[in-house]
Structures are given as C-alpha cells and as structure tokens.
Amino acid sequence: xxxxxxxxxxxDVPETSAAIRTRIRPEHRAYIREARHGVRVAAGGMVVTDxxxxxxxxxxxxxxxxxxxxxxxxxxxxxxxxxxxxRYELDRWAWGLGAPAEEAP
Numbered sequence: 001x002x003x004x005x006x007x008x009x010x011x012d013v014p015e016t017s018a019a020i021r022t023r024i025r026p027e028h029r030a031y032i033r034e035a036r037h038g039v040r041v042a043a044g045g046m047v048v049t050d051x052x053x054x055x056x057x058x059x060x061x062x063x064x065x066x067x068x069x070x071x072x073x074x075x076x077x078x079x080x081x082x083x084x085x086x087r088y089e090l091d092r093w094a095w096g097l098g099a100p101a102e103e104a105p
Contacts, residue, residue: 010057
C-alpha cells in the first residue's frame with residue numbers, strides 16, 4: 001500500500017464546541033466513513049479529559065498519498081468547515097506497533 005499515515009489532532013474552540021459537535025456530528029461521521037482525495041480514516045475519536053469526560057478535541061489517523069491530499073480531505077470535513085477547531089496539528093506517522101499487516105515493518 002503506497003502513501004503514508006498522518007495523525008491529526010484538532011483542539012476545540014472551548015466556547016462553541018459542544019453546540020457545533022451536537023449540530024454537525026451526523027454529517028461529520030458520514031464524511032469520515034468515505035475515502036476522498038485518496039485519503040481514508042484508519043481510526044479516530046474524541047479526546048476527553050480524565051476528570052469529567054469533557055470533550056476537548058478530535059484525533060484522527062488518516063492514510064493518504066501525501067500531506068496535501070490529507071489537508072484537502074480535512075478541509076472538506078463538516079467539523080472543519082463549521083469552525084470547531086481553534087488549532088490543529090498534522091504529523092506524518094510511522095505506524096509500528098499494531099500496524100495493519102500490509103504496513104508492518
């Protein structure tokens with residue numbers, strides 16, 4: 001399998017994230033279940049605090065041909081378009097432990 005894995009960490013805008021997540025979640029979930037721009041989501045979920053299970057962001061592991069394709073994919077996500085994230089990080093990831101069989105080193 002060609003391409004690379006990327007880790008996306010989106011940090012929510014604290015004041016508006018709960019309302020945005022409630023309103024947009026069905027669209028977001030439908031979006032991330034389909035591959036676009038040669039990118040697919042391998043795993044993902046909400047990031048929550050230990051103390052009170054407060055949602056603070058999103059973590060996605062994506063597989064795509066390159067960073068530009070992953071950024072196009074993310075820009076189309078309804079959460080992104082709705083302004084859910086105050087900031088984000090996107091890094092290429094060399095998946096080792098627990099990697100899919102075709103990607104294992």
